[in-house]
Amino acid sequence: MWLLTALLLWVPVGGQVANFTKAVIILQPPWVNVFREENVTLWCEGPQLPGHSSIEWFLNGTTIQTSTPRHNITAASFSDSGEYMCQTGLSAPSDPVQLEIHGAWLPLQPSKRVLTEGKPLTMRCHGWKNKLVYNVVFYPNRKPIKFSDRDSALTILKANMNHSSVYHRSGKGPVPSPVPFTSTRVPVMVKGLQSLISVLPYIIYYTTLTLQFLLHMYVCVGLCQDLPSELNWNWESASASDHGEEVTSENPKDI
Structure with missing residues (x-):
């Protein structure tokens, strides 16, 4: 039965090769760039053997001590930056999630750096220790596309390949300053869907x-x-022969 389950998990669905045996990492809060000293939780989701719930976690290719579906990072430090992966009992390793810990006052916080076409993408404007940011402008490839007086987020409900770009944003802090703060540039890539013919x-x-x-x-x-019926008939035939009795076939296959 496990073989059938494994085969069904690999059957393509909806025009894509559905690899449901690959684990998935979910971030809470959902940002791949976070501030130093903030708390972050990584959840690993994937198929498991009945009665088993152990998880393997990897940071930059090295196994870490956590063996539960939840990996907590409390008061994040620069050493927590890196590429995270996880694997469950019946899954392949997850796609890597690159988590970066920032000490800058104004980092750009995207929900994902790599995503599939049609999925939502959010980039948040968020100041150090929740300080307000004013006059926020988002820039893909250095071209301004959105302006806001206060903290805000840029949300794309269904991203397409045209949204692949290098993003940054600018804004001013609570103290008036003629020069706005500018975040580091973050590349975001949107991958296209595979056609039905290809799968x-x-x-x-x-x-x-x-x-x-x-x-x-x-x-x-x-x-x-x-x-069982054939074995029983053979045993009765052998017993009758030993007693010199005539053997009459009652095997349905001889009729």
Whole structure:
């Protein structure tokens, strides 16, 4: 039954190769750039064996001590920056999540650096220790696209490949200053969806494997049901022969 489950998990769905066995990391709060001394939680989601809940966590390719679905970072420091991955009992390793800890007063906080076309993208304007930021302007590839008097976020409900860019933003702090603060530049990449034609061979291949498995199971069940009656008939025939009795076939297969 586990083989059938594994095969079904790889069957392509909706025009994409659906790799449901890959673990997924979810950030809370959902920003890949965070301030020093802030708290961050990473959640690992993925299929598990019944009765097992252990998780492997990796930071820059090295296993870390956490073995639960939740990895907490309290009062984040620069040493917490890096590439995080996780893996559950029945999953492949997750896609890497690059977490950066900043000491700058005005970092740009995107929800993701890499995302799939059609997914939402949010970039937040957020000052150090929740200080207000005024006159906020967002720039993709140095071109201003949004202005706000107060702290705000740039939200793209359905990102497409045209939204791939290098973003930064500018803003002023609570003390009036003729020169606005400018964040570091953050690249964001939107990946396109695969076409149905490109995944058609995967659909045929994995569907065929699943049907073969079901056919073998059906044959096996049929053989197992016939085996006890054949063994019982053979035993009775042998017993009658030992007593010199004539053996009359009652095996349904001889009729």
